[in-house]
Amino acid sequence: MDSWINIIALLITTAITAILSSLLKNKSKSNNNNCYNRVVLPPGPKGLPILGNLHMLGDLPHQDLHKLSQKYGPIMHIRLGQVPTIVVSSPDAAELFLKTHDLKFASRPSLQASKYMSYKRKGLVFTEYGTYWREVRKLLSLELLTGAKIEMFKPIRREEVRGVVEVLKAAAGARKAVCVSEMVEKVLENITYRMVFGCKDDRFDFRPIVGESMELAGAFNIGDLVPFLAPFDIQGLVRRMKKVSKKFDEFLVKIIEEHVKDAKKQEGQARDFIDVMLSLMEEDSMKEVKFGKDNIKAIILDVLAAAMDTSVNVVNWAIPELLRHPKLMKRVQDELREVVGIDRMVEESDLPKLNYLNMVIKETMRLHPVGPLLLPHESIEDVKINGYFIPKKSRVLVNVWTIGRDPNAWSEDAEEFNPDRFMDVDIDIHGRDFQLIPFGSGRRKCPGMQLGLVVVQLILAQLLHCFNWELPNGMSPCDLDMKEKFALTLSRASHLNCIPSYRLSPPPPPLPTRRTSRDGGVDKRRAGLAAVFRTDGELVLQYKGASFDDVVDGDEALKRRRRSGWCRGGAWMQREAVVRDIRERLIREMNEYSNIRNIRVRNVECREHLRT
Numbered sequence: 001m002d003s004w005i006n007i008i009a010l011l012i013t014t015a016i017t018a019i020l021s022s023l024l025k026n027k028s029k030s031n032n033n034n035c036y037n038r039v040v041l042p043p044g045p046k047g048l049p050i051l052g053n054l055h056m057l058g059d060l061p062h063q064d065l066h067k068l069s070q071k072y073g074p075i076m077h078i079r080l081g082q083v084p085t086i087v088v089s090s091p092d093a094a095e096l097f098l099k100t101h102d103l104k105f106a107s108r109p110s111l112q113a114s115k116y117m118s119y120k121r122k123g124l125v126f127t128e129y130g131t132y133w134r135e136v137r138k139l140l141s142l143e144l145l146t147g148a149k150i151e152m153f154k155p156i157r158r159e160e161v162r163g164v165v166e167v168l169k170a171a172a173g174a175r176k177a178v179c180v181s182e183m184v185e186k187v188l189e190n191i192t193y194r195m196v197f198g199c200k201d202d203r204f205d206f207r208p209i210v211g212e213s214m215e216l217a218g219a220f221n222i223g224d225l226v227p228f229l230a231p232f233d234i235q236g237l238v239r240r241m242k243k244v245s246k247k248f249d250e251f252l253v254k255i256i257e258e259h260v261k262d263a264k265k266q267e268g269q270a271r272d273f274i275d276v277m278l279s280l281m282e283e284d285s286m287k288e289v290k291f292g293k294d295n296i297k298a299i300i301l302d303v304l305a306a307a308m309d310t311s312v313n314v315v316n317w318a319i320p321e322l323l324r325h326p327k328l329m330k331r332v333q334d335e336l337r338e339v340v341g342i343d344r345m346v347e348e349s350d351l352p353k354l355n356y357l358n359m360v361i362k363e364t365m366r367l368h369p370v371g372p373l374l375l376p377h378e379s380i381e382d383v384k385i386n387g388y389f390i391p392k393k394s395r396v397l398v399n400v401w402t403i404g405r406d407p408n409a410w411s412e413d414a415e416e417f418n419p420d421r422f423m424d425v426d427i428d429i430h431g432r433d434f435q436l437i438p439f440g441s442g443r444r445k446c447p448g449m450q451l452g453l454v455v456v457q458l459i460l461a462q463l464l465h466c467f468n469w470e471l472p473n474g475m476s477p478c479d480l481d482m483k484e485k486f487a488l489t490l491s492r493a494s495h496l497n498c499i500p501s502y503r504l505s506p507p508p509p510p511l512p513t514r515r516t517s518r519d520g521g522v523d524k525r526r527a528g529l530a531a532v533f534r535t536d537g538e539l540v541l542q543y544k545g546a547s548f549d550d551v552v553d554g555d556e557a558l559k560r561r562r563r564s565g566w567c568r569g570g571a572w573m574q575r576e577a578v579v580r581d582i583r584e585r586l587i588r589e590m591n592e593y594s595n596i597r598n599i600r601v602r603n604v605e606c607r608e609h610l611r612t
């Protein structure tokens with residue numbers, strides 16, 4: 001980024017300085033009428049005439065802003081081209097902008113990215129604050145991201161994560177290195193597709209396009225920052241945006257057409273997210289906001305990008321951090337072994353019990369926030385904060401990357417990866433505690449955080465529980481490249497390749513279905529073992545006719561029966577033999593399959609389900 005900015009700076013500064021200084025003079029004269037020049041802006045570095053401070057930002061702008069904020073303080077003013085920009089870099093300052101004055105900073109700047117890639121700001125992420133934004137946010141929160149909907153998609157997550165475990169098991173068997181990041185991306189893509197479209201769709205490979213769109217949306221685009229240069233598209237970003245948008249559009253048009261056709265065919269059936277939005281197009285109950293196809297496309301794009309490109313980064317940072325800290329890796333895996341056991345995979349019901357894993361996730365998001373500068377906010381009106389004047393339409397960048405490293409909030413070892421800092425400390429990750437706001441806070445905070453967190457927890461827990469991870473070619477964890485790549489989200493610059501080895505106990509051979517003979521008289525038939533089969537950690541004994549008492553507590557049951565005169569003579573003797581036989585079998589099965597934790601006895605005739 002440095003080189004082209006310097007060239008542009010040189011060319012443009014010499015060519016247009018004269019025009020600009022006269023423009024600026026005129027502007028400052030007119031600004032004297034409002035209080036812009038009479039009040040104190042927050043401190044910040046001096047900028048160049050046209051580019052402002054843009055030339056100070058390189059490939060990792062959050063880090064450059066971090067360095068500047070060390071000098072100019074937690075509320076810093078810079079100019080990005082012509083755009084006054086406030087950089088917020090401490091928990092207290094973040095609280096002022098995202099809580100105390102939340103409403104005044106709840107808008108988003110108008111960007112070429114949202115014009116070209118979000119159907120002229122018809123999505124949610126880059127939409128200005130107002131009625132339309134409120135309606136779309138309500139739609140997402142009520143139709144896709146409610147607790148009940150997230151619960152409904154649980155089987156999809158379970159299936160997809162188990163699918164990737166199978167692929168990794170095969171790689172483990174062959175001692176083959178796999179690209180962990182790609183695996184995680186694929187799982188997330190499948191989960192997201194199935195949630196939004198109701199099925200997977202291999203016709204379009206969305207991932208590279210989402211990556212490209214994130215890069216374009218996160219770029220400091222000269223066309224946005226120096227509007228009179230916009231027509232020249234100096235960085236070639238608009239050209240790329242149009243290409244990306246064309247590809248997205250082709251895909252979405254097809255998907256929507258198919259849904260319209262299917263909806264006619266299958267009236268009354270369960271609807272996916274697109275069906276719900278299509279039905280909104282026809283409703284007139286939403287008087288203020290009308291939804292057309294472009295609105296639907298823009299909203300779907302936001303959801304796809306937000307769901308696919310966020311959680312993956314948390315997992316991709318957590319694993320290398322744990323590889324670099326083997327003792328922490330062992331603690332996570334010990335916890336998993338204790339809570340889940342070594343004979344089965346992780347279920348979502350285990351997640352709340354995985355305290356250390358959750359501390360690892362918090363620590364990962366502290367040091368490697370998915371959105372290092374959140375998404376850009378914009379002030380709706382002039383605001384005074386801490387005695388500083390923040391003009392209307394200022395861009396506000398909250399540097400969460402810096403806040404996560406603030407020694408006042410995190411002590412001197414803030415740069416260390418140390419999940420133990422969360423031990424017995426109640427630091428909330430959902431936007432209440434401003435030293436840790438990876439999802440933002442206030443009106444524009446992430447509406448998908450509950451879903452995002454479940455997905456991160458499940459994938460990470462499963463990968464660490466089912467596998468040990470080793471770096472290929474004798475590489476040491478200290479050699480792991482932890483360089484960052486900045487886009488709208490912060491990813492690792494290089495892929496993570498590892499060799500997995502399977503940790504769980506090998507599954508026992510399947511139990512055959514066995515039948516007892518049916519020719520032993522009435523009692524033998526009644527207590528007959530019809531089938532034995534195994535499910536996850538459970539041995540199911542299926543009897544025909546016999547009650548649970550008859551089988552497991554056979555002696556007592558028989559005595560009772562004898563007292564009641566029901567069993568007599570030879571039949572009684574036979575019955576005792578059958579019960580003994582069943583008990584021996586049970587003990588044998590238990591010894592053979594020591595990982596069985598439950599025995600379920602099912603009486604097929606009475607349809608009773610009894611559990612010991």
Ligand code: HEM
Binds near residue numbers: 124370
């Ligand atoms: C670990 C996963 C995730 C992280 C770390 C994350 C983080 C964020 C952040 C930092 C913001 C910007 C907040 C601000 O500007 O103040 C945001 C906004 C947003 N996120 Fe997420 N997100 C995650 C997952 C998701 C998921 C799964 C979805 C939806 C399916 C989603 C949908 C959105 C949307 C629509 C916005 C824009 C909200 C608005 O402007 O009103 N996110 N997210």
